[in-house]
Amino acid sequence: MADTNINWYPGHMARAKKDLQKNLKLVDAVFVMLDARIPASSNNPSLTSRLGGKAVLVLLSKADLADTHHTKTWVKWFKDNDIVAMPVDLVSGRGMNVIINTLGLELEKRLLLKGKSSRRTLPRCMVVGIPNVGKSMFINRMAGNKPARTGHYPGVTRGPQWISFGGKLEMLDTPGILWPKLSDRDQAMKLAVTGALKKEVFDPGEVSEWLLEWITCNKPGLIKERFGIDEVSLETSDLIKLIGKKRGFLAAGGNVDRLRTADHILKEFKEGKLGRITLESPNEKERPSRTSGKTE
Template sequence: MTIQWYPGHMVRAKRQVEDRLKLIDVVIELLDARIPFSSRNPDIDDILKDQKRVIVLNKIDLADPEQTKSWKRYFANIAPTVAVNSLTGQGVSQILKLARDLMDKEFVALKAKGRNERNIRMMIVGIPNVGKSQLINQLSNKSSAKTGNRPGVTRGQQWVKLKKGFELLDTPGILWPKFEDQQVGFRLALAGAIKETIFDSELLAYKLVELLSEVAPEKLEERFKLDYLNPDTYELVADIGRKRGCLQSGGRIDRDRTSDIIIKEFRDGKFGNLTLELPPQG
């Protein structure tokens, strides 16, 4: 299964981000804690260059807590890093603190010149459906940004007033032109970062079941009340379909419906806390 998705509005969005960087003090780089590597745009370092940034691992309620700690240590070598749940607000206050810390030297210099501190201007960047709008709403304590559990909800840029001393520029989710590793495309599709019409849901479900059989077999068995995991993925999906009553006339398995259930339950965290990637070693 080959997955690629780079619609025209993302080309414009990338250009807008580059154009607006001169107005920005601190960039918030938002990642999905379940797939920190795959959700990180490989072009981001070239785009941001030496820009001050805070790396934020979102959706920690769905990720493995120990792996989140490991990823925090890994990213701390790149930039200040915090783990958050943008739905509940857990950890969100740390973002503004880290942004303020990054601006300390500049504000000390302003004070030495007898000038007052100004608002810290921030920009939030990340892939589609990583929770940017939810995070903005937490930072601003209001429902100021559109939210939606589908990629592409934010289509333009907008300034949002936060607490005193901070402003934030929202940007649309940005992918990159080509996934060199199709495993990255697969994980992005699982996380909901890619439009559903771009990939085959049934094949995606097979790949997910195959992966879960390797990394979390006990959770797969428990969730679907399976007595054992059939080593044949095609038959294993059929077993799941039978357990969930996804049957057509003649007792045939409704594989489309079964696939939709498997993918949705993964996205909703029904398998428990799972991180699909480990940080590089060394």
């Protein structure tokens, strides 16, 4: 999949990346939104490598879908790297109450570093992240209404939009930006299962097999719990067949409808029906040294 020729880097993303440079000059602080289930794989260094001089706050979105223990480990890992990271559940609003105060503290720190005492203008912020990570939803939650368009699919926000938060700060919503090319298969799979890639650019069969393999290796109990299947040692393709059979996804001739089964497994993951799952931990492999790491 990583070598596919299908273009997942549409024109509006290339434009958005250019706009980012321009917009960065306008803001005091940047919220870097990462998916709490894949904090490393959703960290796009081409977005975050140019944040020097700005207050940076990491938001770990979709924390309601991630493993709580892993999220704590990630927050500590960021802290150890001098980065403030806050888990947020944008559906219930959990974790949102501390954001403004934390932002205030980070901005004050920046001013002190620059030798200034207090601000005269409203802080301006922007939120950056990969597609579908929850940027627009975050802004809507903060604003208390729905000024920014959101959607279940990636690529909803097409151009930047400024939104005012009740006279406290101004926030810029930006379109999600991906990598022009994904060369790491695992990373591509993680981005596909969590919803950052458009459906058209990946094969649901391959991605659902990858996910089932991950689950049988890391959380084998889930297979029995969710699908009532004991034989976790089955080949993944046989496991999919069995799940399809159990769910009654049959095509003409009585064969299992593999595509429908694959879509179903991916949907259950996205909705959290397979449980709270974090697909990577900080010490698994070499991590980006900071959110302000190297450019691609």
